[in-house]
Amino acid sequence: MKLRLPNTFVLLFLILAMIAAATWVVPGGQYNMVTIDGKARIDPNSFHYVASNPQGFVALMMAPIKGFVEAAQIIGFVLIVGGAFAVLQRTEAIDSMIKSVARAHTHSAFVRAAIIPVFVTMFSLGGATFGMSEEAIPFILIFVPLALALGYDSIVGVSIPFVGSQVGFAAAFLNPFNVGVAQGIAGVEVFSGMGYRIVCWAVATAITVGFLMWYAARVKANPTLSPTYALDQEKRKENVVGFDGFTGMTRTHGAVLMIFLGFMLAMVVGVVKYEWYINEIAALFLVMAIAVGVVGRLNTDEFVAAFIQGARDLVTTALVIALARGTMILARDAHIIDTMLHSLMPLVQSSSPVFAAQKMFAIQSVINFFIHSGTGQAALTMPIMAPLADLVGVTRQTAILAFQFGELTTPMIPTSGITVGVLALARIPWITWAKWMIPLQLMYLVMAMVLLVPPSLTGWQ
Template sequence: MADLPTASRFRAPDTTLILAGIIVLAAAMTWVVPPGEYARAEIEVEGVGTREVVVPGSYQRVERDEQGVGDRLLHSVAIVLQAPILGFTDEDAAPIIAFVLLVGGAFAVLTETGAVDAGLRRVVAAAEGSPLLDVLLIPLFMGLFSLGGAVFGMSEETIPFVLIFVPLAIALGYDSLTGAAIPFLGSAAGFAAAFFNPFTVGVAQGIAGVALFSGAGFRIALWVIVTAVVTGFVLWHARRVRRDPSRSPVHALDADREGSVLAEAGDTFTRRHGAVLLAFAAGVVVLVAGVLAAGWYIVEIAALFVALGIAMGAIGGLGGNGTARAFMAGVRDLAPTAVIIGLARGILVVLEDGQVVDTILDGLASGLGGAGAALAACAMFGVQTAINFFVPSGSGQAALTMPLMAPLADLVGVSRQTAVLAFQLGDGFTNMIVPTSAVLMGVLSLARVPWPTWARWVLPLQLVLVGVGLTALVVAVAVGYA
């Protein structure tokens, strides 16, 4: 009997196809979920500025512009086809897309100088010669990225670091999942359990009427726990892959690039390489200082990296033409990442066009009444987790949900500080997995890791973090966290 062909083996769909499918599902959802909206008002949030928030109790159903079935169907088809371009031009996504392209160009200049490859060779050699450094390398870097997430909301800034940590991880005998996880999961852990993040804790506390950055002691303890859990997960995976590379979910994908990792680097680390890396390190210090002291965000950070690209090209001896060619090559390489970010944002564009986001929020929030304090706090965490799929922006979610959750917390016997914590954890943990997160999709595109592969890999960590979050909220209610 002849063997059956094996060509029918299932292959995971491309990330672009998955996002396109979710856009279609979002359009279908607008046919099922009735349209509605809350009234909005602008308030001044201490230490943050003006924010537009929803008015509690103002939700009402609205009529669609397209009443006939034919008109609605035509509009749905049109908005699905327009979603990618509308995602590109969305006021929240457009700066991220431009940021990725420009920073990618600057990193390409850095790579072209040879300083990264030569530096990575030094790190790999040092790790091979020092068992202690080998053990501490991942926890050290993840701790630093987590601190960035906890203090100044480091998120989009981690995207370009994937270009450094993926080749480093592979050179150390790990895989691209590890390389992407070090900067991304590190900062995401800090972002979720932040104690001074102005974009989540600051906005949410200001809207809830809680003293700015109060309750920091509880959050610092939680940050240590969450960072340790996430770091432990990545470290466990990395060691497992080093012992048996075939156990990596991306083993076949990484096999194609193992031969090229550090292949073109010179044998010696020159003074010029050192000067280039010193300039880059100085740029990172300026970045942190700018974010903390001057409130820099995407535009200012992108401008800093453009300046860094020019400086590193000059120091690295590339010349004007060499720097320009390397920069544009980097922009071209990141074009697919820009498309992925636009598609991810397109999902939200479709939902917002259908006016169903507020309806979903109202339905979730109205189901919290009548529960005990601990159960209500855990339910708030669940609601915030669900909402994060539709509103992956931390400050945006705070502005949307906290005006509802703060007075609701008073009614169910939960402190407003605990309600802020429920928002923070619900928003932060799922940033590590939801495909509507532009940062996650940008990181995965740079690392060349398919989203389904990442989702299956990170799901056990998500379940553990949910347990940590629920436990933290129960403890917060028990101790009267305020």
């Protein structure tokens, strides 16, 4: 019998119902708050029991709308960012740039040699900045034929856009959908700590590039080493071409990309120098969408349609955030959040904050198997993990990094819709892909545990 996990919404509502039920049996508890460096923090030695306030059926049904109201700023931010990037995609500037470079492989030995590091870095940068994830799926139709044409295999063709974007997403430094949301919920300045996150992104991307180049060289030298060798022989017979009708990148596309880059730099300056928060960043994305639409020569109907479609694509994410926040509202109103923190503390607490941070990473990796939406997972776990970090001597910034690294398992887990979708498009069996991914996943595991050491030892803020 095939195991089938419930839909994310069903899973979250089950969690909501379990928390409502737990409010009837878990005693109320409370920590006292102290002010440290101008910020409210939990006093780890002040826990005491208080009267609980069990939540019934009516409270359960009201929790989602209350969650929507309390998370309105984050939800609005996500919808605006989604709309802005949909406008950028509608101009076809990013697609055009990738196709231009990919087509050049037929004319340049340098391009053929650089195609893996260049494209993996580009997709990783997309994941790290604007949260590229599902957007990588269409590129499978380009990079699988390209990889086969270069003498590689379908695994290389899938890995360039898919693993590239996913590792960038997990090790992001400007991604509004995981870093921005998690920091907003944790009460940490949005996009702060960018310097060390850039180091983490560079290390994760370099490991991915190095592993792929090593694997690609082996397969090129001996194609029979590929787990997809037989499947690829059939694909080569089909002679699939991903560049039909493409005439090259236009000046308009180039101008759009320059505007996009300019606005990303403006966001960095605004966050670092002027301490911009969610409202300012959302406004910047809105202005970027308008500028990109004008330069990209989209008429008003095209602009509005693209923006609405982009926001519509993230309605699911918005509802996940609302449901996740609803779980915290039930627990908060019942006065059991501090009791839960008190119970979790022994599981995470260690003699060193290094091990505490690594335990957080392990917990987030397990949660990622069930809830692999970066935004939804942040909304569900950060209200617990942020104050828990205070209790075990880990900074909230480090706890957020541990949460991010938990998403490094996404390219492998069968519960991820994008993973299953990408493999179906490339016609690669999941078990074949999973076996190939094991060495890379082990490298990511070691990398994450090592990269969590410096911020844990230095009290990274």
